[in-house]
Amino acid sequence: MRVYLAGPDVFLPDPAARAASLKAICAQHGLVGVWPIDSLPDEPPAWRQLGEARRIALCNEAHIRGCDALIANLTPFRGPSADAGTVFELGFMRALGRPVFAWSNTALPFTARTLAFLGRAARADGAAWRDGEGLQVEDFGGADNLMLDGAITASGGVLVCQNVPEAARWSDLSAFARCVAAAARSA
């Protein structure tokens, strides 16, 4: 089973080392991990004429189409939610009807993270919370926006969230390993 490794991990200081770590864990469970910036064997030559960002986007989409499942790193990224590129890819794979798995290095629910992010700007409105601009804070007890949690559950995937020390947010791979094990069992 080929699994697409979605996540902001590509932005880490040593992305090649990270790719090797993630792929090694996949291999231990009999899965083939596909890293977003792996070369695409059948890349259409025309894509090389595009700007780098457009080319990467098309190659990532092609990699996702070529995988049987997706595992997303939903550790909160510069705000209460996961990285936007990762979330896009989760939605993309969900629409293809294949299983989507996810992991996060925090177990703090989305609502609590959002309220912590808003700080004093959050205000109570009856039973609901709103931000400083009046927009409601989602409060369903999920790990992130309900589209993400809902997609993982409906697709037959698994969401593994666990707390790690703050300094290990981008290095601890134990939740990832549990996620890979769950994906392998489901194959």
Add this chain to the structure above:
Amino acid sequence: MRVYLAGPDVFLPDPAARAASLKAICAQHGLVGVWPIDSLPDEPPAWRQLGEARRIALCNEAHIRGCDALIANLTPFRGPSADAGTVFELGFMRALGRPVFAWSNTALPFTARTLAFLGRAARADGAAWRDGEGLQVEDFGGADNLMLDGAITASGGVLVCQNVPEAARWSDLSAFARCVAAAARSA
């Protein structure tokens, strides 16, 4: 043409009024706007037994599948990127191969927004910027993560970004109207 109206607009204080405003602009251009929480005529009875969040997620996915195009409100939401649910839905529709359009009430590029969000935590690393945890800041001149910009372009959609006064971030619909006009012309 039926267009799915993705955005954090559902969190506004008066979502029904917002839905009416967006649908009216669509109608002026001959399009039918589909609001995420419109009732789903053919909703499977079993979904009513699910928790509310799971049910909404499945209904939204069904609404997207029933539309010919998607228009996303990518105005930055509690961080440098767009709302996670909106981004998920953009990726979902992109995977279906249908055109995705987007609008934002800021014209400030993603990199500049991210650096403003990071503030003093941002640090230069050669030609690149990194956040306080060492993760690189994407710097391709786009409006958001490259998967979003790339999908809009590749799908034949249009991205309309314009600055509005801070107080009008969630009320100004002129960028949305331009986006709807572009979608109507492409139909």
